[in-house]
Amino acid sequence: MKKKPNIHIIILLTVLFPWAKLPAQESGTQPLMPGEKPKPTQYIAIEEKKEHLVFFQGFTLSLDAYGPIAYCLSDYGTAEAALRLNLKNTFFPIIEAGYGICEKTDFNTQISYKTKAPYARLGLDINMLTNKFQENRFYIGARYGLSKYKYDIAGPAMSDPIWGGSESFNYKGLDCTSHWLELVVGIEVKIYKNFHMGWAVRYKSELSSTNNKLAKPSCIPGYGYTTNSTCWGGTYSLIFDLNWGMKKSHKKGVNMELRDIPQKQTEDTNTFQTDFNNKETMYDSEKAIEDGE
Numbered sequence: 125m126k127k128k129p130n131i132h133i134i135i136l137l138t139v140l141f142p143w144a145k146l147p148a149q150e151s152g153t154q155p156l157m158p159g160e161k162p163k164p165t166q167y168i169a170i171e172e173k174k175e176h177l178v179f180f181q182g183f184t185l186s187l188d189a190y191g192p193i194a195y196c197l198s199d200y201g202t203a204e205a206a207l208r209l210n211l212k213n214t215f216f217p218i219i220e221a222g223y224g225i226c227e228k229t230d231f232n233t234q235i236s237y238k239t240k241a242p243y244a245r246l247g248l249d250i251n252m253l254t255n256k257f258q259e260n261r262f263y264i265g266a267r268y269g270l271s272k273y274k275y276d277i278a279g280p281a282m283s284d285p286i287w288g289g290s291e292s293f294n295y296k297g298l299d300c301t302s303h304w305l306e307l308v309v310g311i312e313v314k315i316y317k318n319f320h321m322g323w324a325v326r327y328k329s330e331l332s333s334t335n336n337k338l339a340k341p342s343c344i345p346g347y348g349y350t351t352n353s354t355c356w357g358g359t360y361s362l363i364f365d366l367n368w369g370m371k372k373s374h375k376k377g378v379n380m381e382l383r384d385i386p387q388k389q390t391e392d393t394n395t396f397q398t399d400f401n402n403k404e405t406m407y408d409s410e411k412a413i414e415d416g417e
Contacts, residue, residue: 181210182367190360199228216249224345241273243346267306303331320363
């Protein structure tokens with residue numbers, strides 16, 4: 125009599141083989157057992173905590189250290205302070221006020237020029253860094269400047285090449301009002317707690333000055349020398365944040381996350397269950413024939 129293959133080995137292989145065709149299970153998903161139905165869609169609530177910057181972050185007070193040093197080394201210098209608002213550590217409306225002094229004498233012509241007067245600027249800085257939670261800043265900004273001042277100008281006797289003769293001049297208290305614009309690029313770095321230090325480069329363009337028939341102003345307080353219609357300037361600031369730390373608001377929310385069993389897995393599982401039932405029926409039939417023999 126021909127020896128029949130071991131029926132138990134056949135059944136074991138037919139049971140295990142369909143699982144090899146099933147796709148890899150998703151992370152955290154348990155495979156379905158024979159006869160087990162797929163679980164319904166699940167919505168899992170996950171609590172989230174988000175931080176937002178409060179709109180008003182306080183005030184910032186700064187003093188310029190470069191202006192007094194420049195006056196010690198040259199003919200022109202300033203003493204300047206600034207007060208600005210901090211809005212979400214992004215927008216900084218600012219007002220700057222100072223006092224400018226210029227006393228110079230031209231080496232070649234011996235013409236002297238003197239002025240000292242207050243000035244003011246109004247503008248806005250924008251923090252360009254993406255991370256607004258950090259306390260270092262890189263900003264660009266703009267200013268409108270104004271100064272109303274008086275100046276003195278005097279010179280020695282000089283011969284007139286056309287009409288001849290010579291006469292000295294000495295004009296005092298000439299009134300003038302000047303307007304100008306500035307573009308600002310600067311960096312601020314946190315040194316300790318609410319104390320920062322930073323520098324800024326300024327490109328200035330004169331808009332207008334009162335026309336005086338006697339003499340044009342040689343230097344404008346807060347602006348600088350008027351040799352050209354534009355000039356460069358700079359500040360090195362000692363900065364004190366008066367907010368005493370970054371203000372944050374905490375907002376809690378619930379995020380509903382959808383977790384479902386893939387449709388492909390469900391179809392393969394149903395196919396497996398059908399094959400398993402058919403093979404189980406065939407096994408019962410072959411068993412009954414074997415017992416009958």
